[in-house]
Amino acid sequence: MxxxxxxxxxxxxxxxxxxxxxxxxxxxxxxxxxxxxxxxxxxxxxxxxxxxTGFRNKAKLVVGGSVQEPKLGILSRDGASVDLSDCQLYTAPVADTFPVLKELISRAGLTPYSVARRKGELKNILVTASEAGELLIRFVLRSKKLLVPIRRELDWLHTQLPQLAVLSINLLREHIALVEGDEEIILSERQTLPMQVNDLTLHLRPQSFFQTxxxxxxxxxxxxxxxxxxxxxxxxxxxxxxxxxxxxxxxxxxxxxxxxxxxxxxxxxxxxxxxxxxxxxxxxxxxxxxxxxxxxxxxxxxxxxxxxxxxxxxxxxxxxxxxxxxxxxxxxxxxxxxxxxxxxxxxxxxxxxxxxxxxxxxxxxxxxxxxxxxxxx
Missing domain, CATH: 3.40.50.150 (Vaccinia Virus protein VP39)
Known part of the structure; x- marks a missing residue:
């Protein structure tokens, strides 16, 4: 490939x-x-x-760059932000969220967290998609400072992503090499993402594990x-x-x-x-x-x-x-x-x-x- x-x-x-x-x-x-x-x-x-290709039902995206030009991907070994939003491994419903999420960051002024400077608020965005195309999106934040601007954009976000089922905020307050913290604040009415597996519907909550x-x-x-x-x-x-x-x-x-x-x-x-x-x-x-x-x-x-x-x-x-x-x-x-x-x-x-x-x-x-x-x- x-x-x-x-x-x-x-x-x-x-x-x-x-x-x-x-x-x-x-x-x-x-x-x-x-x-x-x-x-x-x-x-x-x-x-x-x-x-x-197109097999990963989830994306764990490190947020870097700036409010004006956000990057979604990983950090290089020297700590630089690498945008991987064109990665071929993600399913289409996951990949289709990336341009919307970048626009949301700019619209709401969601300051990316800088590991080197230990400044900023938005650390990671975690996206999971079901086989039906429904989405669970989680914003991993340093504090609650961005709760208000994110809530302000909820109607716009649902308009851009009508398949959004579950939206939550995860708080990772410490400067630590983890993807997420223990505290979760669910902003959507629905709390679980139905995942169809064979003839069973399994339910995925924000902090539940599910195979990739x-x-x-x-x-x-x-x-x-x-x-x-x-x-x-x-x-x-x-x-x-x-x-x-x-x-x-x-x-x-x-x-x-x-x-x-x-x-x-x-x-x-x-x-x-x-x-x-x-x-x-x-x-x-x-x-x-x-x-x-x-x-x-x-x-x-x-x-x-x-x-x-x-x-x-x-x-x-x-x-x-x-x-x-x-x-x-x-x-x-x-x-x-x-x-x-x-x-x-x-x-x-x-x-x-x-x-x-x-x-x-x-x-x-x-x-x-x-x-x-x-x-x-």
């Missing part, structure tokens, strides 16, 4: 962009096989490919659902459940009296998952905002099947050791960092990886998602 940002050395995030996509996919499959070599009996299913690539996420959930259907467990835990993608898909294919429990530390994500439960009038499925490790270690119970989708750091030795001692027969482990999954699996010598699949959530980079089925032997 040709990219003028890469050619000009302005952005090198897509480190594999010069490699033909088929070779990228083959390389990721080979990397997964190499990392999982300690489990030689694994059956590798065909990798799930992504679209090469909707099409590959759908394939990921279908794969997990297929393995759940084969197992027919009476009880299932989905640890690190996010907005409930795996749990809700699992509930569709489990026995009528089965029980599904989703655990996620983010209250925002749990509220999103509970909304889906209410909309579909589901029974036998519960979501709770708790620490996944603590829940497993302290519950005194063991499910028939365990679904894991931890952050990049993995499970860690304590939870991995608990799984090893638990007697759980089957585990579905989805990871965006296979190296940490391998570390966890070494803490579970009784579990054998029997099936695996590479999900290319992040084309043109070395990153990928892997889902693995583990069975006790």
């Amino acid at each position: 040709q990219c003028h940002y890469y050619d000009a050395s302005l952005c090198r995030s897509c480190s594999l962009i010069l490699t033909p996509y088929a070779q990228q996919l083959e390389g990721k499959q080979n990397d997964a096989r190499k990392l999982m070599a300690p489990w030689p009996g694994i059956e590798w299913l065909a990798p799930v490919a992504s679209a090469e 690539n909707t099409a590959v996420s759908a394939a990921l959930y279908r794969q997990g659902q297929e393995w759940v259907k084969e197992s027919q467990p009476n009880t299932l835990w989905d640890l690190y459940c996010g907005v409930g993608g795996f749990a809700l898909h699992a509930a569709q294919v489990m026995p009528e009296e089965a029980k599904v429990t989703g655990i996620e530390i983010s209250p925002e994500a749990i509220e999103s998952a509970r909304r889906a439960v209410a909309e579909y009038d589901l029974t036998g499925i519960e979501f709770s905002a708790q620490d996944a490790r603590a829940y497993a270690l302290e519950s005194g119970q063991v499910p028939d099947l365990l679904v894991l989708n931890p952050p990049r750091r993995g499970l860690g030795p304590e939870l991995s050791t608990w799984i090893e001692a638990s007697g759980i027969e089957r585990v579905i482990y989805s990871s965006c960092n296979l190296a940490t999954m391998v570390k966890d699996l070494h803490q579970m010598p009784s579990m054998q990886a029997v099936k695996g699949r590479v999900m290319d959530m992040f084309p043109h980079s070395s990153h990928y998602e892997t889902i693995v089925l583990l069975e006790r032997y």
